[in-house]
Amino acid sequence: MTGALKGRNGIARRRAIPAGLFAALxxxxxxxxxxxxxxxxxxxxxxSGCTKGYPAEFFTQYRPVTALDMVQRVPGFxxxxxxxxxxxxxxxxxVLINGERPSAKSDTVSDILARIPAKxxxxxxxxxxxxxxxxxxxxTLVANVLVEIRNARTLTWEAGGETLLSSGRFSPFxxxxxxxxxxxxxxxxxxxxxxxxxxxxxxxxxTDGGGQALEHREETERExxxxxxxxxxxxxxxxxxxxxxxxxxxxxxxxxxxxxIRMPTSLSxxxxxxxxxxxxxxxxxxxxxxxxxxxxxxxxxKVLGLYRLDxxxxxxxxxxxxxxxxxLVETSISNVRARKSEAIARISTEYHGLADxxxxxxxxxxxxxxxxxLSLMIDDGGGFEEEVVPGANTAVSEDRLEASIQDSWxxxxxxxxxxxGFEASKIAQSGDASNSQSLxxxxxxxxxxYAHADERHFQASVRREIAQLxxxxxxxxADFEDQDLALGNPELRPETTWVAELAMQQRFGEAGALxxxxxxxxxxxxxxxxxxxxxxxxxxxxxDGRRWGVKADGALPLDWAGLAHARLDFETxxxxxxxxxxxxxxxxxxxxxxSWLASVEFRQDFTEQEWAWGWELDIGAPEFEFGLDEFxxxxxxxxLDVYWETSRFRGVKLRIELKNxxxxxxxxxRIRYDGARRLTPVxxxxxxVRNGPRALAIELSGTF
Numbered sequence: 001m002t003g004a005l006k007g008r009n010g011i012a013r014r015r016a017i018p019a020g021l022f023a024a025l026x027x028x029x030x031x032x033x034x035x036x037x038x039x040x041x042x043x044x045x046x047x048s049g050c051t052k053g054y055p056a057e058f059f060t061q062y063r064p065v066t067a068l069d070m071v072q073r074v075p076g077f078x079x080x081x082x083x084x085x086x087x088x089x090x091x092x093x094x095v096l097i098n099g100e101r102p103s104a105k106s107d108t109v110s111d112i113l114a115r116i117p118a119k120x121x122x123x124x125x126x127x128x129x130x131x132x133x134x135x136x137x138x139x140t141l142v143a144n145v146l147v148e149i150r151n152a153r154t155l156t157w158e159a160g161g162e163t164l165l166s167s168g169r170f171s172p173f174x175x176x177x178x179x180x181x182x183x184x185x186x187x188x189x190x191x192x193x194x195x196x197x198x199x200x201x202x203x204x205x206x207t208d209g210g211g212q213a214l215e216h217r218e219e220t221e222r223e224x225x226x227x228x229x230x231x232x233x234x235x236x237x238x239x240x241x242x243x244x245x246x247x248x249x250x251x252x253x254x255x256x257x258x259x260x261i262r263m264p265t266s267l268s269x270x271x272x273x274x275x276x277x278x279x280x281x282x283x284x285x286x287x288x289x290x291x292x293x294x295x296x297x298x299x300x301x302k303v304l305g306l307y308r309l310d311x312x313x314x315x316x317x318x319x320x321x322x323x324x325x326x327x328l329v330e331t332s333i334s335n336v337r338a339r340k341s342e343a344i345a346r347i348s349t350e351y352h353g354l355a356d357x358x359x360x361x362x363x364x365x366x367x368x369x370x371x372x373x374l375s376l377m378i379d380d381g382g383g384f385e386e387e388v389v390p391g392a393n394t395a396v397s398e399d400r401l402e403a404s405i406q407d408s409w410x411x412x413x414x415x416x417x418x419x420x421g422f423e424a425s426k427i428a429q430s431g432d433a434s435n436s437q438s439l440x441x442x443x444x445x446x447x448x449x450y451a452h453a454d455e456r457h458f459q460a461s462v463r464r465e466i467a468q469l470x471x472x473x474x475x476x477x478a479d480f481e482d483q484d485l486a487l488g489n490p491e492l493r494p495e496t497t498w499v500a501e502l503a504m505q506q507r508f509g510e511a512g513a514l515x516x517x518x519x520x521x522x523x524x525x526x527x528x529x530x531x532x533x534x535x536x537x538x539x540x541x542x543x544d545g546r547r548w549g550v551k552a553d554g555a556l557p558l559d560w561a562g563l564a565h566a567r568l569d570f571e572t573x574x575x576x577x578x579x580x581x582x583x584x585x586x587x588x589x590x591x592x593x594x595s596w597l598a599s600v601e602f603r604q605d606f607t608e609q610e611w612a613w614g615w616e617l618d619i620g621a622p623e624f625e626f627g628l629d630e631f632x633x634x635x636x637x638x639x640l641d642v643y644w645e646t647s648r649f650r651g652v653k654l655r656i657e658l659k660n661x662x663x664x665x666x667x668x669x670r671i672r673y674d675g676a677r678r679l680t681p682v683x684x685x686x687x688x689v690r691n692g693p694r695a696l697a698i699e700l701s702g703t704f
Contacts, residue, residue, distance in 0.1 A: 075555035076513020115177035160699035187234030202690030241293030394431035435490035549575030572598030
């Protein structure tokens with residue numbers, strides 16, 4: 001319901017690599033590491049927690065235009081933009097700029113880096129462990145981008161477009177950012193505009209409980225979207241301290257039309273067509289600022305304030321003929337108006353006066369609100385009548401206070417971090433649904449990092465995490481896709497998880513890296529669909545569960561294979577989970593989680609000729625949803641993109657990319673039961689497969 005655009009080819013991207021290839025990569029990586037000679041580090045110096053530094057010259061072969069181009073080429077590092085969790089401390093990504101975390105949430109780290117000219121970046125440091133900054137919770141690796149304004153004025157720009165090869169529809173995009181310095185004020189002004197077109201086509205088969213075909217369907221989904229974003233950020237000195245500020249305004253609109261031509265298999269059934277359309281908008285505003293001041297060489301204080309406001313109107317229409325008599329048509333209209341806001345105040349202080357210790361104390365207060373209004377009108381031939389949806393017209397608010405104290409202790413090759421904190425909140429709901437609940441959680445953590453050698457580190461950590469609550473789970477909505485109601489739950493509680501991790505980080509040579517993490521999660525109050533006694537279901541807490549898995553990512557130079565200036569970057573994860581199903585009483589995996597996912601990217605640079613080529617492959621396992629009376633399996637198909645880029649034309653970078661070569665789309669299987677899932681006979685089953693179009697994208701970028 002956010003109205004966000006999907007991405008320029010309209011297909012969700014997942015990162016994967018087959019297990020056999022991954023094992024081979026790990027073996028080759030380890031073998032190369034044993035024989036590699038570690039080059040001297042020119043950036044880290046004596047800085048605690050710095051694993052490796054990459055000077056700006058390291059990235060010259062990639063011909064970067066922005067800081068984002070550079071961070072994406074750091075060996076063994078994957079950008080994490082953080083998330084939209086409530087509050088500021090728990091929403092961090094894994095990138096710092098000049099040692100500081102940007103004072104923004106909606107404006108992601110990737111967006112900020114894309115507005116910083118590469119010519120202003122002096123280098124990138126890879127930090128690890130507790131000294132990577134305590135407010136970046138749960139991160140084992142952090143990139144610190146060192147930026148210096150080298151020119152009074154710099155304009156960074158990007159323009160291009162994408163054409164769907166099946167239809168010829170063209171989607172243009174353009175962005176520009178202006179970085180300058182004026183009387184001690186460093187500022188960056190950015191503007192981006194994008195239009196999007198997407199098309200999915202496929203077939204769906206409906207069968208009865210015995211597997212006999214009931215209906216064939218031809219499915220077509222067309223989507224159009226546009227997005228305009230304006231950003232302003234900067235910094236200046238004030239009263240012996242440093243002020244950083246940021247602002248963001250965004251407008252997005254997505255229009256989707258779906259057509260389903262349905263052909264019953266019975267001789268008496270006539271063909272009919274179901275139409276569904278939606279128009280989603282997002283009007284968003286965010287402003288934030290922080291002041292950091294050092295009172296001595298050992299003591300620093302940082303104060304931050306941030307405010308966000310999102311307006312999310314959505315209009316949907318469903319035209320559904322009666323299969324027995326297509327001349328009888330039912331029309332449903334849903335009109336939703338939602339308004340979200342968040343206000344945050346945070347203060348943190350660091351003290352380094354104790355030998356080999358770093359102390360930090362932080363306190364944060366926040367207020368979150370959601371106001372939701374839904375009007376559902378249905379016309380079954382006698383005119384529109386309003387339908388009452390219980391729990392749809394409501395307001396939810398949360399007042400939250402959290403605090404933590406942390407100590408990082410460095411003893412030779414061993415670094416130990418311990419922390420303790422709490423989170424207290426009160427959630428109140430009024431309107432159609434009325435409820436109030438007070439929550440209190442302790443949030444301890446412990447981490448130990450052992451630097452076996454400069455290029456190899458081991459880290460073990462245990463911590464407690466409090467999951468984010470989505471306020472839209474508190475309110476009810478109409479589900480036109482499955483012609484059902486999605487009820488809200490005012491008594492929903494957040495998941496809490498004890499996380500145990502064991503990580504190894506290995507770097508070798510100039511561009512080789514391997515990161516391996518084993519993890520185990522003990523989850524309380526697992527959030528899923530909770531069946532009610534009256535036969536309905538709501539988002540709720542279904543009990544305790546567990547999750548375990550392994551994550552691996554890295555970079556493998558391919559010079560040993562005769563491919564000069566070539567590199568293979570990979571990221572993969574394998575996971576399993578178990579929770580007792582509230583319907584069947586049997587153990588099953590968590591909903592909405594893939595058992596494995598991964599990505600691999602190959603790139604080869606021809607530095608003298610000033611061009612490069614490469615490809616990216618994304619693949620993953622299906623996701624499952626477990627309802628009271630239905631089961632759903634959904635999967636995105638493998639996605640393969642190939643690109644070629646050059647900067648031979650007066651410093652302007654040209655990139656040509658053929659996207660979705662495998663025509664990746666999605667598949668969905670939905671099984672509906674007569675009563676409780678798996679305990680009653682199957683009523684019907686829907687099986688759908690859709691393919692996406694191939695697309696040709698052209699992008700030009702540069703700086704002035």
